Amino acid sequence: MASFDSVTARLILLLAETGSIGRAAEREGIASSAVSRRVSDLEARLGVVLFDRSAHGVRLTSAGEAYAGGCRTVLSAIADLDTIMADFSSGQRGSLRLACTGSALTGRLPELLAKFAEKYPGIVLSIGETGAAKALLALDEGRADIAIVSDNYDFTRFEIRPFEDERVWVLAPPDHPLAARIGPRRAIAFETVLPHAIVGIHQAGSLDRLLAEAAGKAGRPLTEALRVESFPALVRMVEAGFGIGFLRSTSLHLLAGTDLVCAPLADPWAMRQLLVARRRSSPLSAAMKSFIALAGETYLPAS
Incomplete structure (x- = not known):
């Protein structure tokens, strides 16, 4: 079967509605001969007669009824598809x-x-x-x-x-030597915390790279007591006294329920x-x- 032609399909439905080639042509703004030719070509391709023709007009045959029903289904699906695509293009x-x-x-x-x-x-x-x-x-x-x-x-x-926006914070147990230097809402310089052993996080991760780069520029590499692979684990190890740690401000909620003290780093690179x-x-x-x-x-x- 030839590819579905939506223009001809609409003409079939219009002919079924009006019962007249002349009225269908007038509604579509095309010549009556063009309508007749499209219908004849379609019937030839399908090998069936879609309309009974008489002096009073045209009427669907049983094959025509079946084809018209299919046309309605396909044209409705096309309209639905346009709506769906409009939803996609609008972000809905x-x-x-x-x-x-x-x-x-x-x-x-x-x-x-x-x-x-x-x-x-x-x-x-x-x-x-x-x-x-x-x-x-x-x-x-x-x-x-x-x-x-x-x-x-x-x-x-x-x-x-x-x-x-997120800032790098340092955290320590309340009995750690650094804890006395950490005051509420008071930023602390990275060079102040550098002498203390840390609990490392995520080898080559973004925070690990950031801290290592800052330590390198300060000329004093970080001393790792141990390394963990998750921020909850880091908080627990700092809480257990293995060293100080660093978190981004987006992870400070992990300190809830602990007695750890913390402060933001004052250095510009930490913002x-x-x-x-x-x-x-x-x-x-x-x-x-x-x-x-x-x-x-x-x-x-x-x-």
């Missing part, structure tokens, strides 16, 4: 794949995602927690649409926007950002536009 439907660091998922991102899901219930969210380097690799390989990562990476091939990143060469879908716009509307720079 679709999918969004995010690759996020643990810091992002402990900050404002969960609340933002809940707001996004409420505003765009037709968009399917896929959220993967991973390290920043792997999140950017997922963007490069097309396995993620958006990454939310810390700012100390190479972003030359990505389009970035600020997502959340960081989480960024929304997307590959420059990737198509910007309506779902991505909607998420980026919502993230921008709700971003409040630190004062």
Whole structure:
């Protein structure tokens, strides 16, 4: 069978409604001969007669009734498809794949995602927690649409926007020698904490790289008592007295229920950002536009 022709299908339905080639042609603004030719060509291709013709007009045959019913179904599906595509183009439907660091998922991102899901219930969210380097690799390989990562990476091939401000904090047990130097709401210099052994986190992770770089510039490498792979574990080890530790402000909620003392680092390099990143060469879908716009509307720079 030849490909479905929506123009001819609409003419078939119009002929069935009016019972007249002349009236159908007038309604469509084309010549009667053009209508007759389309119907004749279609009947020849299908090998059936769709209309009984008489001096009084045209009337569907049983085959014509079946074909007209199919035309209604297909044209209705096309109209529905247009509506669905309009939803996709407007950002009301679709999918969004995010690759996020643990810091992002402990900050404002969960609340933002809940707001996004409420505003765009037709968009399917896929959220993967991973390290920043792997999140950017997922963007490069097309396995993620958006990454939310810390700012100390190479972003030359990505389009970035600020997502959340976060500062590096130091934490210590209350009986640690450094605890006496930590006062409420008082920033402390990194050089003050450098002499003390630390509980390390995530080998080559963004915070680990940031601290190692700062220590290198200060000419005094960090002394690690031990290393862990999660921030809850870091808090527990600091609480147990293995050393001091460092957290981003987005993870300070982990200190709830502990007696640890903490303070923000005073150094300019310790004021960081989480960024929304997307590959420059990737198509910007309506779902991505909607998420980026919502993230921008709700971003409040630190004062």
